Amino acid sequence: MSLLTVSGSPHVYSKESVSKIMYGVIISLIPAMLISFYFFSLAAILLTLTAVVSCMAFEFLIQKYLIKGPVTVFDGSAIITGILLAFNVPSSLPLWMMVIGSAVAIGMGKMTFGGLGKNPFNPALVGRVFLLISFPVEMTTWPKPTEFSTQLTDVVTGPTPLAVMKEGIAAGRDASEVMAEIPSYVQMLYGNMGGSIGEISAIALLIGGIYMLARKIITWHIPVSYIGSVVIFSGILWLINPEIYVDPLFHLITGGMMLGALYMATDMVTSPMSAKGMIVFGIGCGVLTMVIRLFGAYPEGVSFAILIMNAFVPLINTYIKPKRFGEEVKDV
Amino acid sequence: MKTFKIGGVHPPENKLSKDAAIEVLDIPKTVYIPLSQHLGVPAVPVVKKGDTVKTGQLIAKGEAFISANIHSSVSGKVAKIDDVIDTSGYRKTCIIVETEGDEWEPDIDRSPDLKEDCSLTPEEIIKKVQEKGIVGLGGATFPSHVKLMVPKGKKADILIINGVECEPCLTADHRLMLEKAKEMLVGISIQMKALGVEKAIIGIENNKPDAIKHISELASGYKGISVESLKVKYPQGGEKQLIKALINREVPSGKLPIEVGAVVHNVGTSLAVYEAVQKNKPLIERVVTVSGSKIDKPSNFLVRIGTPVSALLEASGGIPENTGKVVNGGPMMGKALNNLDAPVAKGTSGILLFPEREVPRKPMLNCIRCAKCISVCCMGLEPYLLAILADKERFEECENEKIMDCIECGSCLYICPSGRPLLDNIRVGKNKVGQLMRSRASN
Ligand code: SF4
Ligand code: SF4
Numbered sequence: 001m002s003l004l005t006v007s008g009s010p011h012v013y014s015k016e017s018v019s020k021i022m023y024g025v026i027i028s029l030i031p032a033m034l035i036s037f038y039f040f041s042l043a044a045i046l047l048t049l050t051a052v053v054s055c056m057a058f059e060f061l062i063q064k065y066l067i068k069g070p071v072t073v074f075d076g077s078a079i080i081t082g083i084l085l086a087f088n089v090p091s092s093l094p095l096w097m098m099v100i101g102s103a104v105a106i107g108m109g110k111m112t113f114g115g116l117g118k119n120p121f122n123p124a125l126v127g128r129v130f131l132l133i134s135f136p137v138e139m140t141t142w143p144k145p146t147e148f149s150t151q152l153t154d155v156v157t158g159p160t161p162l163a164v165m166k167e168g169i170a171a172g173r174d175a176s177e178v179m180a181e182i183p184s185y186v187q188m189l190y191g192n193m194g195g196s197i198g199e200i201s202a203i204a205l206l207i208g209g210i211y212m213l214a215r216k217i218i219t220w221h222i223p224v225s226y227i228g229s230v231v232i233f234s235g236i237l238w239l240i241n242p243e244i245y246v247d248p249l250f251h252l253i254t255g256g257m258m259l260g261a262l263y264m265a266t267d268m269v270t271s272p273m274s275a276k277g278m279i280v281f282g283i284g285c286g287v288l289t290m291v292i293r294l295f296g297a298y299p300e301g302v303s304f305a306i307l308i309m310n311a312f313v314p315l316i317n318t319y320i321k322p323k324r325f326g327e328e329v330k331d332v
Numbered sequence: 333m334k335t336f337k338i339g340g341v342h343p344p345e346n347k348l349s350k351d352a353a354i355e356v357l358d359i360p361k362t363v364y365i366p367l368s369q370h371l372g373v374p375a376v377p378v379v380k381k382g383d384t385v386k387t388g389q390l391i392a393k394g395e396a397f398i399s400a401n402i403h404s405s406v407s408g409k410v411a412k413i414d415d416v417i418d419t420s421g422y423r424k425t426c427i428i429v430e431t432e433g434d435e436w437e438p439d440i441d442r443s444p445d446l447k448e449d450c451s452l453t454p455e456e457i458i459k460k461v462q463e464k465g466i467v468g469l470g471g472a473t474f475p476s477h478v479k480l481m482v483p484k485g486k487k488a489d490i491l492i493i494n495g496v497e498c499e500p501c502l503t504a505d506h507r508l509m510l511e512k513a514k515e516m517l518v519g520i521s522i523q524m525k526a527l528g529v530e531k532a533i534i535g536i537e538n539n540k541p542d543a544i545k546h547i548s549e550l551a552s553g554y555k556g557i558s559v560e561s562l563k564v565k566y567p568q569g570g571e572k573q574l575i576k577a578l579i580n581r582e583v584p585s586g587k588l589p590i591e592v593g594a595v596v597h598n599v600g601t602s603l604a605v606y607e608a609v610q611k612n613k614p615l616i617e618r619v620v621t622v623s624g625s626k627i628d629k630p631s632n633f634l635v636r637i638g639t640p641v642s643a644l645l646e647a648s649g650g651i652p653e654n655t656g657k658v659v660n661g662g663p664m665m666g667k668a669l670n671n672l673d674a675p676v677a678k679g680t681s682g683i684l685l686f687p688e689r690e691v692p693r694k695p696m697l698n699c700i701r702c703a704k705c706i707s708v709c710c711m712g713l714e715p716y717l718l719a720i721l722a723d724k725e726r727f728e729e730c731e732n733e734k735i736m737d738c739i740e741c742g743s744c745l746y747i748c749p750s751g752r753p754l755l756d757n758i759r760v761g762k763n764k765v766g767q768l769m770r771s772r773a774s775n
Pocket of ligand 2 (some may be wrong): 708711739740742
């Protein structure tokens with residue numbers, strides 16, 4: 001008989017693995033991806049492909065030639081970063097900008113900190129914010145969705161519903177009046193509105209979110225507390241003055257809200273560890289998103305809100321602990 | 333259905349031997365009886381080389397309060413008292429007896445008749461349990477007489493009987509519940525009398541419906557004893573988890589179950605108590621599960637203490653080719669053996685064989701902060717953090733993060749998708765923090 005292995009217990013291991021989790025996330029992104037391909041045609045396909053390929057390429061190059069460590073490009077995490085980054089840009093973004101965004105997301109957002117698991121900020125958001133600051137015009141020109149066609153030119157551009165609303169109200173118009181200029185809720189729910197390619201369809205994103213919940217890739221804490229606090233925050237203001245504040249549903253289905261609450265905020269690496277911590281984090285994201293949307297300079301606040309809360313994660317982890325077994329009874 | 337609240341996992345059950353009736357294993361030619369088969373101080377030999385001993389004769393005495401008597405499991409001649417590598421993997425002193433026949437101490441009642449009535453006082457019961465060397469048979473091997481004595485100032489109001497057998501693969505308790513239920517129930521009544529409690533609950537996981545049904549039927553004839561079926565979840569057999577699941581009381585951090593009025597004993601221990609008190613029989617044999625995916629005949633053997641593990645493996649069809657690991661106990665908390673001649677001890681509940689390809693752990697990657705280890709920790713700890721702190725030798729922080737509450741259930745390492753050696757690091761940390769706490773106490 002061969003030599004016996006002596007190792008510490010346990011002696012059986014679950015089937016969980018990093019790549020299983022990551023590919024689970026990728027599968028859950030498929031509905032939203034299909035919707036983006038439907039509404040933004042070839043442009044969305046090219047952008048997504050470019051982002052994924054360049055994220056993987058940059059990760060490979062950095063791991064192989066700079067860090068000279070193990071190469072883990074196929075664990076799926078770089079693919080996720082690529083897809084999410086593509087989801088966060090308008091369909092008219094030039095491809096070369098996408099490549100730069102990918103380099104920043106992987107290089108600055110992930111590898112400088114030591115790779116997967118060590119980065120404090122969501123890499124895709126780091127890439128997005130970098131693009132937004134560097135190329136403000138290209139990043140805020142929103143082609144209107146045109147149902148599937150292979151045409152690349154002659155797209156009609158226009159502002160996102162959030163921007164229309166923000167400007168309209170700033171100009172002193174009534175919220176319900178502005179409402180008439182933007183697509184109906186049903187239209188918006190399945191994604192027929194201006195916006196980044198992956199954020200437009202709340203329904204597709206929700207389907208993906210439910211899939212991740214069922215596979216226990218994410219827990220309910222962050223999405224529910226995030227969405228819940230947005231509903232409460234915007235609901236209170238709407239009840240106080242419906243003339244200048246829109247109803248909560250509008251905030252839920254427009255902009256990056258769903259994408260943020262289901263995918264960006266729930267990124268396991270950059271969110272808190274304990275259930276209680278996740279709830280605090282979700283509420284923080286929700287409140288900050290609304291503050292930026294309603295009172296800030298940008299129409300959209302999801303990315304900044306999540307990045308700011310990412311910075312608070314170490315603090316949350318230090319002070320908010322899971323409920324320990326047998327802790328209520330104080331020692332005498 | 334009841335279960336505990338925080339954490340837990342559900343590893344594949346693999347109870348391959350659940351239908352294998354208990355078989356009596358042949359008495360080996362030589363037994364190696366360790367002096368330390370229980371938690372606490374090793375027993376002190378009262379025989380010497382060349383003495384003849386009978387089956388059931390006292391051969392080593394537990395002199396300290398937390399210690400246990402040890403009896404010869406065979407009749408024959410003491411060959412020597414020597415160090416042997418036991419199931420702990422270390423050299424431990426054993427009394428080695430060469431078997432001759434099987435002559436039992438005359439005061440042991442070996443008839444199969446059920447003896448229900450017990451006229452002994454609680455003190456006499458406890459004395460008997462101590463005399464006969466009974467220890468917890470669930471794995472922790474804590475001397476049972478100590479657990480039956482309620483400390484001054486505390487009060488027990490309920491006895492909890494652990495028939496959970498939450499470890500995958502193991503079936504020894506399951507078989508005992510099916511084959512020895514009446515004796516077990518008498519044993520439970522005796523334990524209740526010793527503790528002065530009116531109520532006992534037997535907790536059994538619902539993957540053993542036959543045992544639940546059988547014991548429930550019989551238990552109706554005993555006052556105060558009830559059966560509760562529990563949802564399958566590991567580690568429900570942990571004392572604190574079982575108490576929480578059955579009576580929803582939470583034992584405070586660092587305290588014993590008696591703090592909430594509960595005492596927990598294993599079903600096997602109740603049977604041993606019956607045999608000790610009613611039949612005068614010391615703890616000289618126990619049921620051991622032998623199992624593994626490649627084994628010919630997964631079995632449950634009634635084995636004399638001190639029998640080499642190799643004898644059990646032979647009886648279940650030999651060691652399959654490509655066996656990579658042999659574990660004493662369950663797959664979640666058992667200990668890998670480095671020596672197949674190690675003797676079966678009072679705490680040996682199972683011998684499991686793992687083929688080579690099941691041995692390697694997952695490849696180790698960066699922690700992806702998925703928080704799965706936290707969500708499965710039954711003590712509400714943060715295994716990822718404890719492992720980092722222990723690895724960086726920040727032991728005081730380990731203590732503040734309640735590392736000593738860890739029951740080493742292994743769920744964190746089991747679940748981790750990144751193959752982090754969580755429990756390995758935590759064990760080191762517990763060890764160091766334990767030392768720190770002891771040195772503080774002695775100052
Ligand atoms: S389960 Fe493993 S990867 Fe997940 S947080 Fe714990 S240690 Fe990290
Ligand atoms: S081994 Fe310890 S830290 Fe890990 S899950 Fe079990 S109790 Fe928690």
